[in-house]
Amino acid sequence: MVYYIRFLKPPKFHQEKEKKNSKQSRPQLKKTVFITALICITTDLGDDFLAEDVDLVATWAQRSSRQSMDQCALKWQAGCRQVSISMGPYSVDHVAQHEAVLQIRTQAIPQVILGIDSTPLVISGCSAHFSWHAQSKPAEKLVKRELRITDSTPALSLNIWEETGNSIARHIWDAALASIIFLNEIVAGTSTGNIGIPILSQLLNPLSRSSPLQVVELGAGCGIVGIGLATMLDRCKVLLTDLPEVEEIVMRNLDEAHLKPSSTVDYKNLDWDAPPSDLCSQPIDLILVSDCTYNADSLPSLVSVLGRLVRTSPEALVLVALKRRHESEGVFFDLMRSAGFKAQHTTIELPEQHEQRDKIEFYCYRRADESE
Numbered sequence: 001m002v003y004y005i006r007f008l009k010p011p012k013f014h015q016e017k018e019k020k021n022s023k024q025s026r027p028q029l030k031k032t033v034f035i036t037a038l039i040c041i042t043t044d045l046g047d048d049f050l051a052e053d054v055d056l057v058a059t060w061a062q063r064s065s066r067q068s069m070d071q072c073a074l075k076w077q078a079g080c081r082q083v084s085i086s087m088g089p090y091s092v093d094h095v096a097q098h099e100a101v102l103q104i105r106t107q108a109i110p111q112v113i114l115g116i117d118s119t120p121l122v123i124s125g126c127s128a129h130f131s132w133h134a135q136s137k138p139a140e141k142l143v144k145r146e147l148r149i150t151d152s153t154p155a156l157s158l159n160i161w162e163e164t165g166n167s168i169a170r171h172i173w174d175a176a177l178a179s180i181i182f183l184n185e186i187v188a189g190t191s192t193g194n195i196g197i198p199i200l201s202q203l204l205n206p207l208s209r210s211s212p213l214q215v216v217e218l219g220a221g222c223g224i225v226g227i228g229l230a231t232m233l234d235r236c237k238v239l240l241t242d243l244p245e246v247e248e249i250v251m252r253n254l255d256e257a258h259l260k261p262s263s264t265v266d267y268k269n270l271d272w273d274a275p276p277s278d279l280c281s282q283p284i285d286l287i288l289v290s291d292c293t294y295n296a297d298s299l300p301s302l303v304s305v306l307g308r309l310v311r312t313s314p315e316a317l318v319l320v321a322l323k324r325r326h327e328s329e330g331v332f333f334d335l336m337r338s339a340g341f342k343a344q345h346t347t348i349e350l351p352e353q354h355e356q357r358d359k360i361e362f363y364c365y366r367r368a369d370e371s372e
């Protein structure tokens with residue numbers, strides 16, 4: 001289980017009046033400004049805090065150039081639930097010139113490197129912008145994950161915004177990070193026999209396709225997996241789907257995406273409980289589902305949508321990534337079997353605190369032949 005740095009209170013410029021030493025009889029008041037914020041280091045579910053000491057660096061940077069204006073060292077201590085940040089004092093003239101962002105990181109470089117052996121335990125984050133001119137208004141309640149996909153030349157960047165609050169949908173979940181690592185292993189051709197799934201490797205091999213790969217993602221959340229795939233893979237057309245509440249953050253992430261020039265990503269609302277009668281008008285090659293099995297109540301409608309999609313695209317593969325959170329999720333496998341799906345299975349490990357490893361499971365489903 002990795003841990004995510006989140007803003008409990010997003011950064012803002014905070015003005016304090018400081019007494020300036022003066023030889024005159026009445027002290028002068030000089031305006032000084034601080035940057036304040038409150039952070040925590042928590043799980044994707046927000047249900048637990050990191051129980052290890054970690055050194056952090058907070059960097060106040062210019063929004064556009066990302067030039068660092070000031071830095072301070074922070075310490076997260078095992079057992080704590082939040083760390084407050086106060087940087088400064090700065091003069092008003094100094095802060096008034098630029099829009100700012102506040103980045104909180106654990107490692108030497110700003111980006112988080114995603115790879116089998118390189119994914120860090122703590123995922124750094126950068127705030128939305130804030131400025132002095134906005135009259136001490138805090139940054140929006142968002143955090144940007146600046147991810148770099150390893151083993152790719154040139155390096156692939158994946159910038160994904162997520163909310164800092166407790167929304168289930170507008171967050172990055174652990175299985176999504178593992179999906180990026182897993183898909184990149186396959187696309188870059190670095191997957192070993194241990195983690196690879198040959199039919200998926202073949203599908204994602206551009207040389208084996210005469211037309212663009214048609215991909216649909218269900219329950220896409222912030223869109224990280226589908227956007228990630230179109231960032232690493234040429235000639236793929238991804239349709240992200242979810243409930244209307246994610247649309248705004250997905251659009252923000254699409255604005256920042258560095259897709260392969262021949263690939264596209266679109267978004268459409270699709271509620272598994274109320275799917276349209278014309279669910280899919282064209283054949284699909286791959287359906288992505290990441291961390292969508294946590295709620296046993298929604299599993300019958302999720303599996304029903306998968307069944308309908310595969311009925312019109314019998315050759316489609318369904319890649320399900322999941323992290324087991326409770327036993328009730330086991331129903332998913334029974335439902336998939338009853339719906340005529342057959343799976344190949346593999347796992348990817350993510351770091352866990354106290355030098356443990358956490359498992360994310362991948363199931364690559366396809367429709368079983370009548371004879372199977």
Ligand SMILES: C[S@@+](CC[C@H](N)C(=O)[O-])C[C@H]1O[C@@H](n2cnc3c(N)ncnc32)[C@H](O)[C@@H]1O
Pocket residue numbers: 168169170171172173174175176218219220221222223224241242243246270271272273289290291292294298
């Ligand atoms: C735990 S989040 C996973 C998000 C993303 N796939 C990831 O791994 O980061 C589960 C997603 O399923 C979506 N979801 C839940 N019920 C749904 C439904 N009935 N129809 C469509 N999407 C649904 C949620 O909105 C949410 O985005």
